[in-house]
Amino acid sequence: MKEFATLINALDSSNKTNSKKEAILDFLDQASEKDKLWFLALMTGKRPKRSIAVKDLKEWTLEITGIPEWLFVECYAAVGDLAETLSLLLPPPSQLIEKSLSDWMAEIAAVQDAPVADKKAFVVRSWNALTTVERFIFNKLLGGSFRLGISAKGLINTIAHYSGNDASAVAHSIMGEWNPHEFEFEKLIHGAYSDTNLSKPYPFCLAYPIENEPEKLGPITEWQAEYKWDGIRGQFIKRSDDIHIWSRGEELVTPQFPEISEALQQWKGNFVLDGEILAVKDGRVLNFSELQKRINRKTIPKSLREEVPIAVYLYDIVELEGVDLRNQPLAYRRAQLEKLVAANADSALQLSPLVHASDWQSLYSIQAASREVNSEGLMLKKKDSAYHAGRKKGDWWKWKVNPMSIDAVLIYAQKGSGRRSAHYTDYTFAIKDGDKLVTIAKAYSGLTDKEILEVSRFVKQNSLEKFGPVRTVKPDLVFEIAFEGIGYSKRHKSGVALRFPRILRWRKDKTAADIDTLEDIKKLIQ
């Protein structure tokens, strides 16, 4: 695991894209075929099933170290990462053993269905043969999740550089489902499996937030405008009667939306479509909080299908009858999409309507009223644009309505995880309900590092109570919280939940007396 540990260390200790790229190239030069494949699998989230429960790992660590559980909790709060906490607490190894990454993965897979006692013996023996860094990696491998400091785009560019292929080709080659036990690295990155893989999606074409006034984009006739829906972006694939639904997070979500696959069974043709999964009732798009009820469920009861019916609003077509259409202009693709939808009249998958305006000024008023149809604003797409792999400036823009915002007071703080573990970075905010404070949102981002230090210091000096890692803080600091939507929810004491809450600014000019009231906030709900 030495090469892999070196790589992890290098990725960890640099914030420069170039040195990360160098570290990966070094690894690819040295590692075996199998290790490279596992590396890619781990980095792209194709993780094996968790083979050992976290609570077992923790229990065995407590047993070995003899520390009480409360002390473990304190340590975990200071470290912010379970795998790392365990690796730091365990005593130094008695004898080091070197095994390759793929050997470790094979051994981990082998104990998958073993009795707990065997799992324990394997884990304890392994811990005792690894350095702290390797142990951390081993724990991560057991957990099956690995997030490293490199973006998907950075990884793809590096592999493109390594293989001499185009980045978009590489992105497509390594997308979708593939099993590290059965595939070969070189074949994979050169796209050898792409043709045979019926489930394979395309990298999504993404948009940048608009930077200037839209009228600076040129004649409006060159642009296609449509609503920006707030649902789950997806690709809908039908090839040789096989149906697959991918979310933008590169997750297969086919079973979660049975009404879509049922409808697609009836559709004629082979195609890959791009669209938005939405909760739609009586022709109206519902609040995102409704759609949320359908997400991450193992089974979808019939009552829920009736309560929150799903539909797809289609944006684009990327493949038709085996032909990649991505380099065709948008206007052509839209025409093909309209033809396909017309031939398969269906309420479960319909066109996302175009927004027509003869000049930019009238588009402004449509954009400003987007929330009335539960959309987040408009998308502007150049009519002659290709379907790019990922983000490319200039062709697609998102033109969102301004976020809503409220003033709320900080009442709970917790240390973050990962690089934020040294400071209080995770905050819970409250608003007024009569003379009480009720929680309304949690937010993690929006402050500068310097502000985080300042808030952290305040939290340390003004903690009222301590619940494990959470500190109750004197309600004193007021923040303006921006959000994209609002709905009823049981998640917070206030009975409402905000969509994408984040800290817009620290209102040092305001006190807790100036924060918003629940009554006012409820008026914002559509």
Added chain:
Amino acid sequence: MIRFTSKGIYCVPGKFYLDPWKPVDLAVISHGHADHAHWGMKKYLCHHFTVNILRSRIGPDIHVQGIAYNEAVLINGVKVSLHPAGHIIGSAQIRLEYKGKVVVFTGDYKIQDDGLSTAFEPIKCHELITESTFGLPIYRWESIAMQNERLQAWIKDNQSNKKTSVFIGYSLGKSQRILNAVHEMGPVYVHYSIAKLNEAYSQAGIKLPPYRVADLKSDIKVLDNQIVLLPPALLDSQLLQKIPHSAHAICSGWMQIRGARRWRSADAGFAISDHADWQGLLQAVRGSAAEKVYVTHGQTATFAKYLNEIGIEAEEVKTQYGDEEDPQTQTTE
């Protein structure tokens, strides 16, 4: 015998303070770091090696008396003596004895022998006042030899990649340790604030390896591919970026945690500390055989709770001692 007051730790019969943070008549000082040695005392008492540090830090005209380790002085009937704490040069545990009762204040300390500070000696006492900066079991330091090996390996790697190795460490204590560990790898350039404290070492008769004072204003190009030591105050400065081909490493106990390393986004982080790790703290407490332990700064609540659980009576006390290893709380010296 001891009272924790808003000015500092007060010795009642002796009528003097230990490391006070507000002006008082007589202050017994454990070591020369700024959070323990404040300005404004009418008289200071400390180890011989700390005298010059106080003078250069607080002012040349302060009234300060130096004594040796294990040398006792009598103040209002209280027998006061200093004993090696192993934290930095001249750092001392302060032992107080009055009518047969013994209290020891550790100041900051570490158990590991860094070869520059006089090594820590456990002192038996009835009551122990200890720090707890790294009072969690996740803090376990590697051996000094291993730490030094890692520093050297990093420099070697930088040298082969034509990079300048810049170490960030506290100017008093940490920098001298780094200098000692890396000088065989090539010429070492130090910031003038570090050079000034290096002199305090020489005056105390402690031999440091050769070093050069870096002239950062006029001739920064000289540093290219060399080894450079800077104080933490320069961590976020422009200067760091001006050093050609620099890779910078932070040396602090906090660097034990991956999150802390990534937060600072340094090129490397080395868990090298002048404080005791978890086992070190426990070793010191057990070695003192104290019946009662007061925990002054750091992980006070956690460490005190743990001591009580293992049958050693302990409580946390509020002081204003900070943590010179935290690069966030650094100020320019």
